[in-house]
Amino acid sequence: xxxxxxxxxxxxxxxxxxxxxxxxxxxxxxxxxxxxxxxxxxxxxxxxxxxxxxxxxxxxxxxxxxxxxxxxxxxxxxxxxxxxxxxxxxxxxxxxxxxxxxxxxxxxxxxxxxxxxxxxxxxxxxxxxxxxxxxxxxxxxxxxxxxxxxxxxxxxxxxxxxxxxxxxxxxxxxxxxxx
Amino acid sequence: xxxxxxxxxxxxxxxxxxxxxxxxxxxxxxxxxxxxxxxxxxxxxxxxxxxxxxxxxxxxxxxxxxxxxxxxxxxxxxxxxxxxxxxxxxxxxxxxxxxxxxxxxxxxxxxxxxxxxxxxxxxxxxxxxxxxxxxxxxxxxxxxxxxxxxxxxxxxxxxxxxxxxxxxxxxxxxxxxxx
DNA sequence: GCAGCTAGGTTCGTTGACCGAACCTGTGGT
DNA sequence: ACCACAGGTTCGGTCAACGAACCTAGCTGC
Numbered sequence: 001x002x003x004x005x006x007x008x009x010x011x012x013x014x015x016x017x018x019x020x021x022x023x024x025x026x027x028x029x030x031x032x033x034x035x036x037x038x039x040x041x042x043x044x045x046x047x048x049x050x051x052x053x054x055x056x057x058x059x060x061x062x063x064x065x066x067x068x069x070x071x072x073x074x075x076x077x078x079x080x081x082x083x084x085x086x087x088x089x090x091x092x093x094x095x096x097x098x099x100x101x102x103x104x105x106x107x108x109x110x111x112x113x114x115x116x117x118x119x120x121x122x123x124x125x126x127x128x129x130x131x132x133x134x135x136x137x138x139x140x141x142x143x144x145x146x147x148x149x150x151x152x153x154x155x156x157x158x159x160x161x162x163x164x165x166x167x168x169x170x171x172x173x174x175x176x177x178x179x
Numbered sequence: 180x181x182x183x184x185x186x187x188x189x190x191x192x193x194x195x196x197x198x199x200x201x202x203x204x205x206x207x208x209x210x211x212x213x214x215x216x217x218x219x220x221x222x223x224x225x226x227x228x229x230x231x232x233x234x235x236x237x238x239x240x241x242x243x244x245x246x247x248x249x250x251x252x253x254x255x256x257x258x259x260x261x262x263x264x265x266x267x268x269x270x271x272x273x274x275x276x277x278x279x280x281x282x283x284x285x286x287x288x289x290x291x292x293x294x295x296x297x298x299x300x301x302x303x304x305x306x307x308x309x310x311x312x313x314x315x316x317x318x319x320x321x322x323x324x325x326x327x328x329x330x331x332x333x334x335x336x337x338x339x340x341x342x343x344x345x346x347x348x349x350x351x352x353x354x355x356x357x358x
Numbered sequence: 359g360c361a362g363c364t365a366g367g368t369t370c371g372t373t374g375a376c377c378g379a380a381c382c383t384g385t386g387g388t
Numbered sequence: 389a390c391c392a393c394a395g396g397t398t399c400g401g402t403c404a405a406c407g408a409a410c411c412t413a414g415c416t417g418c
Contacts (some may be wrong), residue, residue: 014293014330017213017276020283027204027405034196043366053406058367079414081365089286095308096282097196099274104199107268114193129274129308151193206376222395232377237396258385260394 023067024093028052032060033069033090034097037141038164039174041083049160069093086171094141098130112151120145120169141170202246203272207231211239212248212269213276216320217343218353220262228339248272265350273320277309291330299324299348320349 013019024030031050040046046057061084064070069090075083086093105111118125119132119139131138147167156162163174192198203209210229219225225236240263243249248269254262265272284290297304298311298318310317326346335341342353 013210014291014332015210015213015280016283016287016290016293017280018210018283019287019290020279021209023283023287025204025206025209030200030204031192031194031197034194044364047366053408054367055369055407056405059404079365092282092286095278096275099278099308100199101194101196103271103275104195104197104202107271108195108198108202111195111198112193114195129278153193223393226395232379233396234378234398235376238375258394 020096023063023069024096026060026063028056029060029064030093030097030100032057032064033086033093036070036084036086036090037094037097037170038146039168039170039172040160041085041173042081045160045174048158064090083173091141095129098126098128102128113149114151116147116149117170118145118147119143144170146170199275202242202248203275205239205242207235208239208243209272209276209279211236211243212265212272215249215263215265215269216273216276216349217325218347218349218351219339220264220352221260224339224353227337243269262352270320274308277305277307281307292328293330295326295328296349297324297326298322323349325349 024033028050032046032052035046035049040049043057043061046052046061047054050057052060061070061072065072065084067089068087070084071087072082072084075081105113116125117130119135120143122132122134124132124134126139126144127133129138130144145167146164146169148165152165153161154165156165160174203212207229211225211231214225214228219228222236222240225231225240226233229236231239240249240251244251244263246268247266249263250266251261251263254260284292295304296309298314299322301311301313303311303313305318305323306312308317309323324346325343325348327344331344332340333344335344339353
């Protein structure tokens with residue numbers, strides 16, 4: 001009954017869609033996962049980028065780790081600091097995010113292209129499901145470069161959004177050295 | 180505020196994923212849409228098949244109509260009865276359901292194949308994103324036949340699940356003549 | 359050594375959504 | 389007249405989400 005848990009737990013549902021939604025169907029969850037693909041890895045960065053309540057973020061991260069979607073990894077000992085990275089299972093969620101983003105962009109009114117995704121091997125913009133139209137292969141997230149689109153706010157308030165303005169490869173962590 | 184509405188409404192988020200989740204990210208919503216693809220069209224059938232509270236179902240159907248995902252259609256005058264059918268915008272959600280189902284089936288433990296999807300033109304089972312591996316075209320939902328898989332309960336309690344046991348084409352309404 | 363800062367949480371009171379059960383309405387059947 | 393049924397609406401209790409405040413380690417500057 002855990003997560004989005006339907007009072008009853010999306011009940012008896014043997015359906016794999018219902019089982020997937022048990023894990024990633026709760027509010028905020030897929031946005032957290034999206035941010036990890038974009039390079040966000042730390043508690044505070046999720047906070048400022050998503051505007052999510054702290055308690056909810058803690059619960060979602062814990063649930064995603066429990067579900068095997070994220071790994072919590074110590075990246076320095078003193079002070080002890082952890083980061084969250086995608087597991088294989090988490091990486092497999094990329095097509096879900098792609099198809100959702102495509103639907104939101106193409107089917108909902110008032111959409112402006114915010115980000116474009118390109119195959120780093122050839123520079124081609126990816127097709128609807130994350131495949132490369134030129135190379136005709138499905139492109140793993142690690143080989144995708146994200147570039148800002150026309151609709152993006154050119155001067156966002158939070159540093160995470162600012163870091164995401166530059167073209168960057170997916171999964172590469174945000175840098176903190178510069179502003 | 181609106182739907183899944185994040186207290187704040189998934190806020191400023193210009194991201195198309197966030198915008199999509201505003202519409203289909205609430206509890207139950209995608210399961211209702213899935214059922215419409217499977218041929219469910221009526222209030223009572225959603226009720227018994229999903230086990231969703233009546234008030235929540237009414238709210239979700241209304242929200243989906245407002246969002247342009249479903250159309251509410253009078254199919255008889257006396258007594259007045261309406262059914263819910265997918266719009267073009269709703270039909271475009273098929274890849275989202277496919278990718279979610281695929282993830283739930285292949286990445287979550289203890290999955291049993293419940294349904295298979297085949298291209299009616301050639302009988303081939305569909306690939307990961309709903310394309311036909313043989314014909315090499317994306318298959319529209321209307322050209323897909325759904326067949327029960329090994330993991331399905333052979334004698335479900337509710338009549339809707341029983342009707343879904345037979346191989347059937349997507350979007351075709353359930354028949355009510357026989358048991 | 360102690361004040362202040364930062365990352366990463368936890369606690370708490372309020373608000374709002376979800377739940378299940380009961381009730382309502384309009385129609386048709388007998 | 390009575391009952392059944394589809395399709396809702398209403399209502400009280402519960403549970404999750406919200407936002408603000410608080411807590412804990414470990415630095416940093418003085």
